[in-house]
Amino acid sequence: MKTFKGRTAVITGAASGFGLETSRIAAREGMNVVMADVQPDALDKAAAEVAALGAQVLPYRLDVSKAAEVEALGEAVQQRFGAPHFVFNNAGVGSGGLIWENSLKDWEWVLGVNLMGVVHGVRVFTPMMLVAAYADPKYEGHIVNTASMAGLLNPPNMGVYNVSKHAVVSLSETLYQDLALVSEQVSASVLCPFFVPTGIQQSHRNRPAELGADEKPTRSQLVQQAMTDKAVGSGKVSAAEVAQNVFDAVAEKRFYIYSHPKALASVQTRLEDIMQARNPTDPFAGKPEIGDALRSALRATK
Numbered sequence: 160m161k162t163f164k165g166r167t168a169v170i171t172g173a174a175s176g177f178g179l180e181t182s183r184i185a186a187r188e189g190m191n192v193v194m195a196d197v198q199p200d201a202l203d204k205a206a207a208e209v210a211a212l213g214a215q216v217l218p219y220r221l222d223v224s225k226a227a228e229v230e231a232l233g234e235a236v237q238q239r240f241g242a243p244h245f246v247f248n249n250a251g252v253g254s255g256g257l258i259w260e261n262s263l264k265d266w267e268w269v270l271g272v273n274l275m276g277v278v279h280g281v282r283v284f285t286p287m288m289l290v291a292a293y294a295d296p297k298y299e300g301h302i303v304n305t306a307s308m309a310g311l312l313n314p315p316n317m318g319v320y321n322v323s324k325h326a327v328v329s330l331s332e333t334l335y336q337d338l339a340l341v342s343e344q345v346s347a348s349v350l351c352p353f354f355v356p357t358g359i360q361q362s363h364r365n366r367p368a369e370l371g372a373d374e375k376p377t378r379s380q381l382v383q384q385a386m387t388d389k390a391v392g393s394g395k396v397s398a399a400e401v402a403q404n405v406f407d408a409v410a411e412k413r414f415y416i417y418s419h420p421k422a423l424a425s426v427q428t429r430l431e432d433i434m435q436a437r438n439p440t441d442p443f444a445g446k447p448e449i450g451d452a453l454r455s456a457l458r459a460t461k
Contacts, residue, residue: 160244160299160409164189167240169232171223171280172250174201177305177350180402181247186214188406191240195219195232197250197365215240222367223250223276224268233283242291242300245409248280249305249350252366255383256376257457258318264371265319271370273323274330277304281334285345292344300345301409304331308353308419311426314442316383316453335414348408352401353419354394382456 160166168185172178173194182205185192192214196202199220206218217239221228236243252272254265281302288300309317310324331349338345366372376384401418408416417423428440443450 160301160412162299163245163406165191166244167191167193167236167242168245168247169193169195169236169243169280169284170247170249171195171221171276172305174198174205176249176398177352177355177402177405178247178249179205180399181249181405182209183212183399184402184406185209185245186212186216189214190245191215191217193217193219193232193236193240193243195221195223195250197222222272223248223279224271226275226279226282229276229279229283233287236284237287242287242298243284244288244298244300246280246284246288246300246302247305247405248277248302250276251305251307252363253387254319254363254380255317255387256319256380257316260377260379261319262371262374264374268366268370269319269323270326273320274326277327277330280304281330285334285338288345289342292342296344298344301412302334302345302347303350303405303409303416304334304347305350305352306331308351308417308422308426310349310351312429312442313439316379316386316457332414346412346414348405348414348416350401350405350416352417353396353422354390355396355398355401355418378459379457382453386453 168190170178170182173182174196182192182194186209192209194202194206194209194216202218202220206216210216219232219235221232223229250272252269254269291298292300304327306327307324309321310328313321328349331347335347338347396418404416432439
């Protein structure tokens with residue numbers, strides 16, 4: 160997609176992090192911006208800021224894990240702007256802990272947002288975009304799904320999050336291939352960021368009560384929260400830089416989008432493990448002090 164001006168972007172998780180930065184760029188590019196988020200106060204503030212940049216903005220409060228709410232968003236977008244040109248299925252939450260300690264509600268919450276939120280976005284908006292493409296040979300559409308480097312690796316003590324993000328990578332690769340079968344006008348990408356300060360480590364602030372917001376965290380979850388806070392807080396790549404990379408990838412029709420290309424060395428090691436049928440490599444082989452600290456924390460007397 161070479162032209163953004165006058166076109167429409169739909170962005171979930173738009174009130175913070177990658178979503179907000181992408182909304183800002185979309186506005187500066189002259190796009191109509193549909194900003195969807197679960198947190199109404201933050202959404203109102205973000206939408207007002209983006210509107211002040213000169214964009215037509217449609218703020219929309221929703222929980223992406225709810226199919227009916229995403230379907231209603233699709234109807235609202237169609238009525239206001241018509242079929243969108245850029246859909247960023249970006250809303251996500253973070254969670255950690257030893258995989259057998261994750262409760263059923265942990266699984267329902269994380270998979271509901273991180274995976275089913277993307278599923279609903281793809282299911283609702285892809286048909287709209289294809290209809291527009293069939294009707295107009297000049298139409299261009301692109302879908303970007305936010306996964307993670309945890310969708311290409313399997314760091315320990317992050318199981319439920321890893322599973323959700325691996326599923327998003329698989330979904331996105333399949334979407335790319337499926338779209339190529341039916342249209343040259345609509346394509347897809349997957350965003351796999353590493354540790355970037357976005358606020359995702361505090362996503363439990365929006366966890367619904369019925370999905371365990373009041374559950375007491377386990378020791379392993381507390382350990383992972385502390386490690387993630389430190390890693391994310393010290394990230395050197397900004398959310399704004401990642402958002403610009405997303406736009407560059409859409410313009411270039413580039414599928415894989417990375418924030419930290421150097422992290423791909425670990426992906427290569429994992430793939431070599433698979434190809435050589437060897438046991439998974441110690442993820443802390445290059446920084447044993449981190450692995451030692453994690454093992455010590457998890458093995459400490461309760």
